[in-house]
Amino acid sequence: MRGLRTFLLGILLILAIAPAASADSITGRGAPPESAGASLPFVNGFMMRLANAQKQLNDTISREFRSVHDGGSRLAILAILGLSFLYGALHAVGPGHGKAVVASYFVANRARWTAGIVMGSLISLIQGASAIAMVGLLAIVLQWRQFEVLNRTASVEFVSYALIALLGAVMLFRALTGRGHHHHHGLDDHDHRDHHGHHAHEQALPPQPDPLPGGERGQERPHRLNLKLVIAAGLTPCASAIIILLFALANEALGVGIVAVAVLSLGMAITVSIVGVASVLGRHTLLRVLDAVGVGSHRFEQSLAAIGAFCIVVFASLLMLGAWYRI
Amino acid sequence: MRTVIAAAALLMLSATSAAAHPHVFIDYAVVLQFEKGTLKSVRMTWTFDEMYSSMLYQDYTSHPRGPLSAADVSRLQKGAFEDTADYHYFVDVTLNGKPVAVKKVTDFAAKFEHHRISYSFTVPIPDGPASGKNALEIAAFDNEFYIDFELVEKDAVGFENAEGLGVSCAPKKTRKDTPVIGAVNTVAMACAWSQAS
Numbered sequence: 001m002r003g004l005r006t007f008l009l010g011i012l013l014i015l016a017i018a019p020a021a022s023a024d025s026i027t028g029r030g031a032p033p034e035s036a037g038a039s040l041p042f043v044n045g046f047m048m049r050l051a052n053a054q055k056q057l058n059d060t061i062s063r064e065f066r067s068v069h070d071g072g073s074r075l076a077i078l079a080i081l082g083l084s085f086l087y088g089a090l091h092a093v094g095p096g097h098g099k100a101v102v103a104s105y106f107v108a109n110r111a112r113w114t115a116g117i118v119m120g121s122l123i124s125l126i127q128g129a130s131a132i133a134m135v136g137l138l139a140i141v142l143q144w145r146q147f148e149v150l151n152r153t154a155s156v157e158f159v160s161y162a163l164i165a166l167l168g169a170v171m172l173f174r175a176l177t178g179r180g181h182h183h184h185h186g187l188d189d190h191d192h193r194d195h196h197g198h199h200a201h202e203q204a205l206p207p208q209p210d211p212l213p214g215g216e217r218g219q220e221r222p223h224r225l226n227l228k229l230v231i232a233a234g235l236t237p238c239a240s241a242i243i244i245l246l247f248a249l250a251n252e253a254l255g256v257g258i259v260a261v262a263v264l265s266l267g268m269a270i271t272v273s274i275v276g277v278a279s280v281l282g283r284h285t286l287l288r289v290l291d292a293v294g295v296g297s298h299r300f301e302q303s304l305a306a307i308g309a310f311c312i313v314v315f316a317s318l319l320m321l322g323a324w325y326r327i
Numbered sequence: 328m329r330t331v332i333a334a335a336a337l338l339m340l341s342a343t344s345a346a347a348h349p350h351v352f353i354d355y356a357v358v359l360q361f362e363k364g365t366l367k368s369v370r371m372t373w374t375f376d377e378m379y380s381s382m383l384y385q386d387y388t389s390h391p392r393g394p395l396s397a398a399d400v401s402r403l404q405k406g407a408f409e410d411t412a413d414y415h416y417f418v419d420v421t422l423n424g425k426p427v428a429v430k431k432v433t434d435f436a437a438k439f440e441h442h443r444i445s446y447s448f449t450v451p452i453p454d455g456p457a458s459g460k461n462a463l464e465i466a467a468f469d470n471e472f473y474i475d476f477e478l479v480e481k482d483a484v485g486f487e488n489a490e491g492l493g494v495s496c497a498p499k500k501t502r503k504d505t506p507v508i509g510a511v512n513t514v515a516m517a518c519a520w521s522q523a524s
Contacts, residue, residue, distance in 0.1 A: 045512040051475040055352040055376065062377035066442065094348025094472070146382040147407075239350045247378040250385055 007228055050093060057087040061260070062247065069251040077256055084244070084260040088124075088267025091240055097268055098123040098233040099275045100315040101164055106279035108171060108308025110301070111223040116276025119225055121269040126234025128265030130156070131241035132258055139249060146246045153239055154326035161320035163232035168312030171226075175305035229312075238268070349475035352376035355467045356478070357516055358485040360449070364492060364522060369465055371418060371432075372447045374479065380444040383407055388439070400437045408435060408446060414469070417476065418450055419503070419515070421464045427452060458522040466515035470505040477514070484516050494520040 061083050067076040092099070102120055138144045138152060241261045248257020283304060290297040358370040375383065387406050388399040395403075411417060412431070420427040432448040439445075452463075467476040484496040499517035502510045 047472065047511045048513055051349045051352075051472065052477065054349055055475055055477065058352055058376055058378060062442075066377075091348060096348060145386045147386050150382070243350060243378050243382070246385075247381050250381045 004227060008231070047094075050090060054087065054090055057083050057090070061087065061244070065247060065251050065253055065256070068253045068256055077259075080256060080260050081263045084264040085267040087240070088264035089270050090267075091238070091264075092124070092268035092271035096236075096319075097127070097238065097272055098236070099272055100319075101229065101233045101312055102272055102276045103279040104168075104308045104311035104315065105226070105229065106276055106308070107283055107311065108175065108305045109223060110283070111280055113277045113280045115223055115225060116278075116280045117273040119230060120271075120273030120276040121266075122225075122230050123234045124265045124269035124272050125262075126231060127236060127238055127268070128241055128261050130235055131237035131245060131261055134237050135242060135245040135249070139246060140254075146250075149246065150239060150242050151326070153237055153242060154323050157236045158320060158323040158327060160232055160235035161316045161323060163235070164229065165313050165316035165320060167226065167229045167232060168309050168316055171309035172306060172313055175302065175309050178302065238264075241265070349472055351379045351474040353467065353474055353476050354479040355476055356483050356485070357465055358487060359463070359489065359494065359496075359518060361486070361488040361492065363488075366422075366452050366461070366463065366520075368452055369420070369450045369463075370434075370447060370487075371416075371450055371465075371467065372445055373467065373476075374443050374445040377442050380439070380442060383444045384439060393439075395437055395439050400435070403437045403444070403446070404435045408448075416448070416450070417467045417469050417474065419464075419466045419468055420450065420452070422452060422454075423462055461520055461522050463518045464499065464501065464515045465518075466501065466503075466513060468503050468513055470503060472505070478516060484518070489520070492520040492522070494518060 061080055064076045064080045064083070067073060068080070091097075098120075102116070102123065105119065106116055134152065134156070135149060138149045139146065144152075241264055244260055244264065245254070245257045248254050248260065286304075287297045287301065290300055353376070354374045356372045356374075358372075359366060360368045360370055383403060387402045388395055415429040416432055418429045418432075420429060429450055432450050434447075434449045436447045437444060438447075450465075469476060478498055483498065486494055496516055496518040498514045500512055501515045503513050504510050
């Protein structure tokens with residue numbers, strides 16, 4: 001547990017001294033990055049429809065918040081919660097929200113599909129908590145201006161991605177040097193023994209069924225989520241959650257805002273979990289196919305561990321650069 | 328194999344700037360401003376979503392709530408508009424198929440109505456089009472999707488001094504380049520008219 005506590009303290013310290021964001025109010029970023037010019041044709045009209053759906057939801061949620069402010073009807077609160085859930089699920093379909101980390105992680109690690117749900121949900125919920133903590137500290141306690149609070153997310157993102165890159169590098173190092181099968185030795189092995197009953201769902205994932213015919217069923221110890229990675233990925237608050245909280249604050253309905261963000265995070269959890277489960281199943285299928293055609297899937301598993309870790313390092317570094325632009 | 332491809336595509340999709348999904352929603356409308364039969368400029372209006380409007384209002388205007396003062400408008404312009412120049416004000420214009428460089432806009436104005444802040448500004452069209460048939464395409468677009476721009480549903484286009492030019496406009500599906508996911512569909516306002524010679 002001491003390792004994790006030191007990790008958390010370290011994060012707080014870094015966040016405290018991280019430079020304030022100077023991102024512009026309206027663009028939410030610094031200088032424009034260059035175009036990469038690549039094309040994924042299948043997203044064509046999808047982004048447009050996705051954005052439009054979010055606009056409608058955002059619109060309705062705003063109106064309901066005003067009606068809570070004006071009259072305080074219970075129906076309005078219910079509407080806000082339902083809509084926030086949908087908003088979260090849709091919003092998380094767009095880029096970000098730790099999906100790349102989750103997907104890469106389950107490329108690298110053998111795990112049950114339930115681990116995909118646990119990791120996706122934990123990241124999303126921590127992200128919501130992070131937004132609530134940020135608004136609570138910066139907007140309410142320190143009375144920062146609204147855009148100062150929103151733009152501070154860039155610094156938090158930077159720290160988060162730096163930590164993810166670091167943890168990914170550790171994973172990569174282990175995969176390359178073959179220092180143990182990492183599904184046997186999660187970074188936090190010693191962190192969750194016996195005590196901490198409330199964490200039971202994250203530590204004691206039941207043993208997975210053997211994904212490989214003729215493998216070592218029963219010898220596998222349960223996969224332990226890399227909790228540090230989950231926390232690092234959960235640090236980045238979603239800008240939309242912050243915007244909703246600030247709007248709730250302006251409408252003197254902060255309580256409703258907090259519950260709305262919790263529900264929004266649940267919605268995001270659904271989407272991110274789907275990515276996690278898809279990745280778990282993708283890896284599973286790939287190994288089975290390799291086994292069926294007679295390629296040694298065991299050796300390939302080590303390659304996957306390295307590939308997944310490598311992806312985490314690359315994605316996190318790219319995102320780190322993106323956040324740097326906006327600081 | 329399909330699963331692998333899907334997983335790879337998913338990874339690529341995910342690996343993008345965290346700023347890349349819309350956090351700001353803007354409805355926009357345009358007014359084509361003619362002078363003596365020549366298109367001189369386009370007046371663009373952005374109307375922000377309520378949440379973002381509230382943030383702008385809280386940070387850049389004097390309380391309590393009410394119409395914006397001249398000082399409020401200039402604070403908004405300095406604090407939350409001028410820097411969009413780096414992004415050519417998110418305005419994409421082509422005149423007869425050729426892109427028009429948007430370097431400077433004029434006559435910034437801002438309003439607060441129905442819980443929403445709206446900005447208006449004039450985009451000069453420097454080289455007046457040649458005589459004969461002309462076509463203009465204009466859209467507001469943020470290729471990083473931090474802002475979602477959409478043509479307002481009603482009265483998305485208007486004209487000034489356009490009598491006798493036979494101007495006709497309609498929303499048109501178009502494709503725009505984005506840094507991460509490549510070209511995507513969006514909607515621009517496409518107009519055509521006959522220049523007085």
